[in-house]
Amino acid sequence: MRAFTALVAVAVLFGVVYLGVALAGQQFLFGIVVPYVAIVVFLAGMVYRVLLWASAPVPFRIPTVSGQQKSLPWIKYSRLESPSNGLEAVGRMALEVLLFRSLFRNTRVELTPSQRVVHQSDKILWAGALVFHWCFLLILLRHLRFFLEPTPALVHWLERVDGFFQLTAPTFLLSNALIAAALLYLLSRRLLNAQVRYISLPADYFALFLLLGVVGSGIFMRYITKTDLMAVKQLSVGLVTFSPVVPVGVGMPFYIHLFLVSALFAYFPFSKLVHMGGVFLSPTRNLANNNRARRHVNPWNPEVEVHTYQQWEDEFKDKLKASGIALDGE
Amino acid sequence: MSDKTPQELLQIELEPREGDWLDPSLDFEARKGSWSYPGAGKNLKYLGFNNPREWSPTDQDWQLPDNWQQIIHDGFKELLSKYRSLRVFMDSCVRCGACADKCHFFIGSGDPKNMPVLRAELLRSVYRNDFTTAGKILGKLAGARKLTPEILKEWYYYFFQCTECRRCSVFCPYGIDTAEVTMMARELLNLVGLNINWVVEPVANCHRTGNHLGIQPHTFKDNIEFLVEELEENTGIKVNPTFNRKGAEVLFIIPSADYFAEPGIYTFMGYLLLFEHIGLDYTLSAYASEGGNFGLFTSHDTIKRLNYKIYAEAKRLGSKWILGGECGHMWRVIHQYMDTMNGPADFLEVPVSPVTGTRFDNAASSKMVHICEFTADLIHNNKLKLAPNRNDKWRATFHDSCNPARAMGLIEEPRYVLRNVCNNFFEMPENTIKEQTFCCGGGAGLGNDENMEMRMRGGLPRANAVKHVHEKHGVNLLTCVCAIDRATLPPLMEYWVPEVLVSGVHELVGNALVMDGENERTTDLRGEPFAPATAETEAENDE
Numbered sequence: 001m002r003a004f005t006a007l008v009a010v011a012v013l014f015g016v017v018y019l020g021v022a023l024a025g026q027q028f029l030f031g032i033v034v035p036y037v038a039i040v041v042f043l044a045g046m047v048y049r050v051l052l053w054a055s056a057p058v059p060f061r062i063p064t065v066s067g068q069q070k071s072l073p074w075i076k077y078s079r080l081e082s083p084s085n086g087l088e089a090v091g092r093m094a095l096e097v098l099l100f101r102s103l104f105r106n107t108r109v110e111l112t113p114s115q116r117v118v119h120q121s122d123k124i125l126w127a128g129a130l131v132f133h134w135c136f137l138l139i140l141l142r143h144l145r146f147f148l149e150p151t152p153a154l155v156h157w158l159e160r161v162d163g164f165f166q167l168t169a170p171t172f173l174l175s176n177a178l179i180a181a182a183l184l185y186l187l188s189r190r191l192l193n194a195q196v197r198y199i200s201l202p203a204d205y206f207a208l209f210l211l212l213g214v215v216g217s218g219i220f221m222r223y224i225t226k227t228d229l230m231a232v233k234q235l236s237v238g239l240v241t242f243s244p245v246v247p248v249g250v251g252m253p254f255y256i257h258l259f260l261v262s263a264l265f266a267y268f269p270f271s272k273l274v275h276m277g278g279v280f281l282s283p284t285r286n287l288a289n290n291n292r293a294r295r296h297v298n299p300w301n302p303e304v305e306v307h308t309y310q311q312w313e314d315e316f317k318d319k320l321k322a323s324g325i326a327l328d329g330e
Numbered sequence: 331m332s333d334k335t336p337q338e339l340l341q342i343e344l345e346p347r348e349g350d351w352l353d354p355s356l357d358f359e360a361r362k363g364s365w366s367y368p369g370a371g372k373n374l375k376y377l378g379f380n381n382p383r384e385w386s387p388t389d390q391d392w393q394l395p396d397n398w399q400q401i402i403h404d405g406f407k408e409l410l411s412k413y414r415s416l417r418v419f420m421d422s423c424v425r426c427g428a429c430a431d432k433c434h435f436f437i438g439s440g441d442p443k444n445m446p447v448l449r450a451e452l453l454r455s456v457y458r459n460d461f462t463t464a465g466k467i468l469g470k471l472a473g474a475r476k477l478t479p480e481i482l483k484e485w486y487y488y489f490f491q492c493t494e495c496r497r498c499s500v501f502c503p504y505g506i507d508t509a510e511v512t513m514m515a516r517e518l519l520n521l522v523g524l525n526i527n528w529v530v531e532p533v534a535n536c537h538r539t540g541n542h543l544g545i546q547p548h549t550f551k552d553n554i555e556f557l558v559e560e561l562e563e564n565t566g567i568k569v570n571p572t573f574n575r576k577g578a579e580v581l582f583i584i585p586s587a588d589y590f591a592e593p594g595i596y597t598f599m600g601y602l603l604l605f606e607h608i609g610l611d612y613t614l615s616a617y618a619s620e621g622g623n624f625g626l627f628t629s630h631d632t633i634k635r636l637n638y639k640i641y642a643e644a645k646r647l648g649s650k651w652i653l654g655g656e657c658g659h660m661w662r663v664i665h666q667y668m669d670t671m672n673g674p675a676d677f678l679e680v681p682v683s684p685v686t687g688t689r690f691d692n693a694a695s696s697k698m699v700h701i702c703e704f705t706a707d708l709i710h711n712n713k714l715k716l717a718p719n720r721n722d723k724w725r726a727t728f729h730d731s732c733n734p735a736r737a738m739g740l741i742e743e744p745r746y747v748l749r750n751v752c753n754n755f756f757e758m759p760e761n762t763i764k765e766q767t768f769c770c771g772g773g774a775g776l777g778n779d780e781n782m783e784m785r786m787r788g789g790l791p792r793a794n795a796v797k798h799v800h801e802k803h804g805v806n807l808l809t810c811v812c813a814i815d816r817a818t819l820p821p822l823m824e825y826w827v828p829e830v831l832v833s834g835v836h837e838l839v840g841n842a843l844v845m846d847g848e849n850e851r852t853t854d855l856r857g858e859p860f861a862p863a864t865a866e867t868e869a870e871n872d873e
Contacts, residue, residue: 005471049421052417053414053417053418053421055411056410056411056412056413056414056416058413058414058415059412059413059630059670060630060666060667060670061670062415062507062510062666064496064499064500064505064736065735065736065737065738065739065765066500066739066765067739067764067765068739068741069692069738069739069740070739071690071692071703071740072688072692072703072706072707072710072743074710075706075742075743075746076742077739078739081739082739096505100503102502102505103426103428103501103503105501105766106501107431107432107501108431109344109431109432109791111340111344111437115340116794117437117790117791117794117795119759119761119762125426125428193427194345194346195344195345195346195427195430195431195442195445196425196426196427196430198349198351198442198445198448199351199425199427199430199442199445199447199448199451200425201425201472201473202472202473203464203472203473204424204425270464271464272421272422272423272424274421275421275422275423275424275503275504278418278422278504279422279503279504279505281414282415282418282419282422282504282505282506283415283418283505284415284505284506284510285504285505289738289739291665291666291669291670291696292664292665292669292692292693292694292695292696292698293691293693293694293695293696294694294695295669295673295674295695295696296669296670297670298670298671300412301670301671302631302634304631304634304635304638305378305635306638306639306642307537307538307638307639308642309639309642309643312539312540312617313617315538316546316548319546319547319548320547320616322548323547323548323551323552324551325548325551325573325616326573326574326575326576328646
């Protein structure tokens with residue numbers, strides 16, 4: 001039901017752009033206004049979100065330590081799981097952000113018929129997430145060729161690697177297949193795994209359907225309708241140089257693709273997709289485990305009511321005397 | 331003990347049935363055995379906490395202040411402005427479900443709201459409603475909920491059904507820490523007078539007498555002197571601990587259970603024997619007679635209130651540095667909060683072992699050293715005379731206590747000590763130890779009798795791993811460095827693996843120490859024969 005709600009929401013987006021372009025002829029609106037609005041909302045929203053996070057202080061240094069601490073010199077400590085300084089914490093973050101270190105640990109629990117609790121390594125989620133995110137980045141970088149003239153060497157190089165399997169014309173890009181497969185895996189996991197299905201909200205399905213729509217329309221354009229790339233580039237270069245034009249020759253699949261991407265960008269700062277920024281600011285990951293070696297300061301460290309030694313001694317004076325425990329003055 | 335048999339308890343369904351977690355429904359009457367009694371009015375009153383009264387979760391009316399929704403909304407807003415952790419954790423979760431089956435309470439109960447993600451969603455849903463645009467516009471469609479009495483009751487039930495062990499945080503790709511979420515939720519619950527007595531009574535006791543158990547100074551001294559006599563009977567060694575002594579080099583801080591109840595008292599004897607062995611200049615304090623800090627299970631302000639005594643007493647006594655005993659949550663507070671809250675401890679010196687000369691630079695600012703670090707250094711420098719064969723009747727494994735493992739990274743130190751004081755040491759499976767260790771099921775104030783069924787459920791993954799090494803290697807002793815463990819693991823073992831006993835690490839150190847002038851030692855610190863009872867020795871005993 002929650003998945004269906006999300007599917008309907010994405011279908012509505014399809015409908016809006018289809019009707020808008022095909023019937024109402026709003027090429028200007030969907031080709032130029034919407035992308036501009038989306039990118040402004042994205043940037044402003046993310047700046048707002050990050051400022052909101054950054055404006056809240058980090059009163060305590062609370063890393064979730066996941067390895068041996070630095071203590072005695074002859075005990076080897078884990079620099080990346082229990083960083084002892086800022087540089088090592090950066091290393092830990094790099095592992096987390098680039099390779100999803102924590103997810104790599106994933107296990108699956110089963111209660112066996114012999115009543116054992118068994119923890120099995122379960123790296124499929126890690127693999128699926130890693131493939132999806134890296135492909136997304138790769139595809140985003142590949143799209144630079146639509147915005148930059150001349151196309152940077154890096155982008156050419158990425159395309160050559162991505163197109164290693166020269167199967168089709170235009171060249172089959174591995175990332176297209178992988179990202180679609182990863183998204184379908186993540187979706188099927190949400191639908192089929194009882195635990196994940198139980199926790200999933202419409203928003204979780206919405207993000208997946210939206211991304212599938214983006215990827216699907218992109219693949220459709222590249223391999224099936226073979227959209228006029230020069231016309232697309234004319235539009236995108238126009239957008240980034242602030243001299244937008246609506247070119248002739250770009251068809252419906254392109255407008256669908258562009259609109260769904262715009263929706264994704266505009267949706268980003270107000271959704272769980274902000275985890276992209278959140279991961280960098282997580283105090284359990286980005287701080288060194290050196291609390292006892294270096295004092296961490298809480299900017300709002302409050303005054304609290306305490307029970308002083310003198311109050312305590314006054315209350316228990318007779319008992320202290322009787323048991324021969326020295327009073328403070330003695 | 332739980333009314334249900336282990337067989338009955340094991341009927342666990344880990345695949346949630348259809349149903350919507352957004353609809354709150356809880357029957358406290360039917361769930362007896364899985365929640366804790368509420369904080370008594372007198373304790374709340376003593377501490378100056380809000381809304382002191384007598385009430386029960388089974389009551390229809392929880393006697394909340396009239397404007398309780400506003401109080402919680404304002405409190406939530408304040409927490410969001412003070413803790414980046416809370417903001418980031420509220421916003422970043424993608425509900426990937428990696429945490430779902432990492433929680434011991436979920437594994438042991440199958441209750442979907444014990445999946446860490448849903449525990450946090452209980453709070454997050456209200457956050458969305460109160461503080462996000464999407465939540466305000468889309469409501470339930472965006473997973474937002476307006477705070478109702480039913481949801482508040484869920485908060486009470488599930489946030490006092492989390493032991494703040496942080497295992498899920500190890501697996502979360504964003505490091506979302508359910509302990510942090512639970513701590514925030516408990517702060518909010520405290521604002522309207524919702525807390526459990528197993529937490530607020532120790533807090534009130536500790537504030538007044540100096541320790542959770544409410545032991546007054548004369549009894550404190552009596553208890554310890556009794557243990558000193560026991561120790562002399564077993565070893566022939568008379569140790570002379572001092573109390574509130576000014577000028578002692580080291581202030582020694584321990585969890586109060588260590589001088590109060592079995593098996594902690596044997597660990598305590600181990601400490602004292604060790605200090606006698608090396609001639610340490612130390613003192614105990616009846617004022618700072620608690621290392622543990624149930625403030626951690628209440629609110630950040632309460633942590634600070636209780637923790638204050640440690641530095642204050644070290645300063646008053648003129649100690650050079652502080653040594654801390656075996657305790658789990660105590661070390662989360664010492665390691666991650668103390669210096670920030672009550673430091674800087676510039677009146678103390680960087681700890682240096684008077685025996686080995688080792689400077690503990692890892693404690694250069696807080697000036698407090700863990701006894702396992704201290705002892706490991708002694709052993710490494712060959713300063714202890716040890717007869718590990720005295721522990722030969724034990725086939726030991728080590729339970730990493732949640733906080734020393736995941737707040738400190740104290741992983742190798744206790745193992746190094748154990749390998750040197752006993753000959754038979756076996757590790758449990760790797761997914762159940764070190765940073766992936768499982769909770770005893772009774773931390774964070776949940777180790778009370780009325781919550782026994784939930785404790786046995788939550789302790790299942792730990793007990794199951796013990797059972798594994800018991801069957802595979804004949805393990806008969808579960809060692810740990812935590813006072814709560816020493817209180818909660820014995821009933822857990824009795825329920826799931828009755829052949830296994832529980833001890834602290836320094837109990838085994840005490841057994842192995844060869845003391846100058848000791849009598850011919852035949853019994854361990856428990857007063858039981860060193861050697862395993864074989865047919866031969868039994869025959870001797872009969873004669």
